[in-house]
Amino acid sequence: MSPQKLEIENSDTLKITWNDNSVDKIKLVDLRKNCPCAICSSQEPGSDEMIVRRYIDSQVQVASISPVGQYAINIIWKDGHNTGIYEYDYLKELAGKFKVN
Numbered sequence: 001m002s003p004q005k006l007e008i009e010n011s012d013t014l015k016i017t018w019n020d021n022s023v024d025k026i027k028l029v030d031l032r033k034n035c036p037c038a039i040c041s042s043q044e045p046g047s048d049e050m051i052v053r054r055y056i057d058s059q060v061q062v063a064s065i066s067p068v069g070q071y072a073i074n075i076i077w078k079d080g081h082n083t084g085i086y087e088y089d090y091l092k093e094l095a096g097k098f099k100v101n
């Protein structure tokens with residue numbers, strides 16, 4: 001499955017229309033919090049799970065999204081963070097976890 005269309009809704013939600021016409025919506029803040037890149041995953045709280053990280057606006061706004069091969073998208077955030085490669089499977093997983101209606 002691959003995305004047919006990617007849209008930002010209400011400036012805080014990523015809407016993915018898959019090629020089977022199903023639609024998933026994920027809050028941008030959840031995408032950013034779950035950025036799979038090495039930098040972000042190494043900052044994963046783990047032992048300090050009690051600490052809730054807060055995000056400034058530019059960290060949860062998308063500057064651009066570009067496809068990576070046939071398996072992922074690269075989200076570039078307005079704060080310049082651009083190392084997050086979100087595989088389609090991972091997007092599906094996040095959509096399942098953080099479903100928005």
Ligand SMILES: [Zn+2]
Pocket residue numbers: 035036037038039040041081083084
């Ligand atoms: Zn990251």
